[in-house]
Amino acid sequence: MLDALKLFLTIIEKGGLSAAGRELGLSPASVSERLAALEAHYGVALLTRTTRSLRLTEEGRTLAEGARRLLAESEELESRVRLGAEKLSGPVRLSAPVDLGQSRLVPLLDRFMEQHPDVSIDLDLTDGFVDLVSQGMDFAVRYGSLADSSLKAKLIGENRRVVCAAPSYLQRRGRPSHPDDLVHHDCLIMRFGLNSDRVWNFRIHGQPHSVTVKGRRTANNGELVRRWCLQGHGLCRKSVWDVQADLDAGRLVELLPEFNADRSALQIVYAPTRVQPRRVRSLIELIAAELAQPTTRRDE
Incomplete structure (x- = not known):
């Protein structure tokens, strides 16, 4: 049964029966037969298949969550028996935003892997949405509210988004003194999937105030938006976690802090x-402890 569940998860993660077969050294016919046997065992359809896509049914999603739990427990048991209770081993798959992952997480992961040489890391850096269950992720580091209520969350800290610019841009275009001044500036736009972050939120005299910004450059990669900003191509709105070092060094200047x-x-x-x-729990605890340090503005 564990082998059958592993095959089922591989089909989901690889996005198809043929790809799963190549991963596990099985023929497409063998993969199809084993999937059919698993569906017959539970008496439900686990996947909806078309010529171009493969999607989990509700029963398939439930089985995927349980399968990952069972396989994790099996791996944990084998690790404890073979290597002893104190040694961590096995893979950890996680997802994180591009900037935060490169600047803050990668050094932590390097240190974690040095301490635990039998642990392997699969890091997915993306500023878009990741379905943790269907993509087989152990966890993700995310900004913002929890959209998927079926997930659990461990709060690390508060994220403050700041508007900032390079000194070279401010010398050329001037410094906005009010949120409404942003309509006269080139703003660097982040795109999340199909949605562009063009509405920037502020607070004036205690009341919410939104400004629709515009600009010539839009990207779905936060690191690229930061680089454009450093090069003086426009104003950006970024998490302070991503630009704190730039603010501290004077490479970027925070704008409109009184309206933030x-x-x-x-x-x-x-x-x-x-x-x-335990390898997943240990890494989560390390990341939470390291990133829980407060971030402050340069003038505080």
Whole structure:
């Protein structure tokens, strides 16, 4: 049964029966037969298949969550028997925003892997949405509110988004003194999937105030938006976690701090698995402890 569940998860993660077969050294016919046997065992359809796509049914999603829990417990048991209770081993798959991942997480992961040489890391850096269950992620570090109520979250700290610019841009275009001045500036736009972040939120005299910004450059990569800003191509709105070093060094200047109202959570989210492997728990605890340090503005 564990082998069948592993095959089922591989089909989901690889996005197809043929790809799963190549990963596990099985023929497409063998993969199809084993999937059919698993569906017959539970008496339900686990996947909806077309010529171009493969999607989990509700029963398939439930099985995927349980399968990951069972396989994690199996790996944990084998690790304890073979290597002893104190040694961590096995893979950890996680997702994080591009900037935060490169600047803050990668050094932590390097240190974690040095301390635990039998642990491997699969890091997905993206500023877009990641379905943790269907993509087989152990957890993700995310900004903002928890959209998927089926996930659990561990709060790390508060994320403050700031408007900033390079000194070279401010010398050329001037410094905005009010949020409404932003309509006269080139703004660097982040795109999340199909949605562009063109509405920037502020607070004036205690009341919310939104400004629709415009600009010539839009990207779905936060690191690229930051680089454009450093090069003086426009104003950007970024998490303070991503630009704190630039603010401290004077490479960027925070703008309109007295109007800043855009605060949200920085958190670790994960599927509601009853038991996570110790390697996953240990890495989550390390990330939460290291990133829980408060960030401040340069003038505070």
